[in-house]
Amino acid sequence: MSDLLTGLLQESVSGIALGCIYALIALGFTLIYKATEVVNFAQGEIMMVGAYINFFFVTQFSAMAGELTGWVFLAALFCSIIFAVLFGIILDYVINRPLKDEPVFSIIMATISLAIILRSLTAMIAGPISLIPVSPFGDSTIKTAGIVISVLDLAIIICAFILMALFFFFFNKTRWGIAMKATSEDSEAAQLMGIPVKQVYRMVWVFAAIVGVISGVLLAPRMALLDTSMSFLGLKAFPAAILGGFGSIPGAIIGGIILGIIETISMGTLSFHFEWIKEINDIIVWIVLIAVLMIRPDGLFGIAKVKRV
């Protein structure tokens, strides 16, 4: 029995780490959705591009420095974030600006085509061979009470919570955050109140790109190989975002962690004890999602909007 319990605890911890990755991607969705009501299908691809860019910088800098030190990783992260800022601005110009007055549906389709473009472009530039990413923390682990946590997982969890807290603070306490909220409510009224709506949109896309790139940087070493299939994790983060209620920042992280734990546990210990779980472990998140939505159609933390005729 204690065997099962330790196993469950161990898997919960790695589930939380996986869930935090989902939460970071979901945060990207949430940011854009909060301000523009657009669901960005390309978030997973932005993450993948971030992972590739970071890999590129790491190899470049380590070749320059001659060795792989912590500074190399920091410098690479810094350059990746600068790239993310530029990337976000470009995305805003290409996707958001021209389609500002179009129905949301068209913009969603535009993000889908952007996803296709980014994935194929990355595959063309990087070539068909999978890369082997290096973790800045090596294989080091921390062991407490019979549970082993890798430092990387810990870093992912800490990063996710810090980003989440930052954005939560930003949206609720700063002028720009409140301007973003106002824009999402009614962009025309916000414009009349003197809010620079265009800049707000640009900022949101930049933030989403930064979050995407950071999640890519963190996730890449967690996977054995880096290739374009990484972007499909973006699809898996959708249930996380919906479970928490699209547009709710604490909801995104809680939804992500719930799904991460469900997924890891159902794949691990439980599947040894209960045979039938093995059959459904790759769709269990969707089943949970549909069940939750049947009971609460706006997600766990979403707020039902009042509709006017």
Next chain:
Amino acid sequence: MKGRYEDENLKWIPFLILAVFLLPFILKGATFSYKYYLYILNMAGIYIILTVGLDLLSGFTGLMSLGHAAFLAIGAYTSAILVDQAGLPFELSLIITPVIVGLFGLVIGFPALRIEGMYLGLTTMGFGFIIKRLIIALSEWTGGSAGLHVSSASILGYSIKNDWDNYFLIYTFVIIAIIMTRRIIKSKLGRAFMAIRDSERAAEASGINLAKYKLISFFISGMFAGFAGVLFAHTSHFISTDHFDILLSIFFIVMILVGGIGSIYGAVLGTLFVVLMENMFIPLFEDGLAQVIHIESGELQAFIFGLIMLLFIIFQPQGLYGMWLKMRIYWKLFPFNPKKRFT
């Protein structure tokens, strides 16, 4: 006297239908590799039946579905099992399978009564994943992930062997599907759908039973998809879960969007455009380009596809049908065009 469809010019319709049935003969005379073109046109035809139904759901009722590939899959597998394993005649499967898939549409329609907008799109996406897994799990009947071979269709004693026969079978049903959807849209049902799309609250206040009409919309859309599934199974002779991917569902939405969402002809045009572009124009263009730069062809194809989609959505958001309407107004008013209208 102006008729029932006064807003449309119907005198071209018989010629169009004639042209559809003459096309294979023209192709046969014109090119040596006409079989390949027929195969692609058959695919397009099957997808047209589906997208026309999807347009009823997403374009006219305003319920987004990202799970239509799953409906297609259910239709294909049900028909394959009914005909090959239960021994039912193909004609009977053509009637039973759409009803079964329609019932699946009701299953996904029930949560849709509460879930709205993007949430619904992603719920249907989850439905797609679940169905895919279910098909693999029921490997006793479906062959699991290895796929399933399906026999040829035979209708009214006439067996349908190759793409040439398939073309006439499929396009007969395409025309029936288009006529049916047109009748639905012009009826009380279609007006109820559009009222729900424009404003659920207003529709409800005017006495439209939201639950009933949403479920009907899902049922009809599922039936069309099931019909397409039957034709798909018996014309491609091999079905596997790899084909009914989430990407296919997304492509269906892309098709109706490219054509112009909320118009039947738009769905037809969009489907033809996407399928032909993907299978014919991009490979042609690619052959030329591949000699200049050496790149993996699959990726380049996806890249060009995505780029064209993006440019299309940015510069022509009303879709192909909207473009056609604009052109028609332009020529009607020709010398006196107010400039503002065409920007």
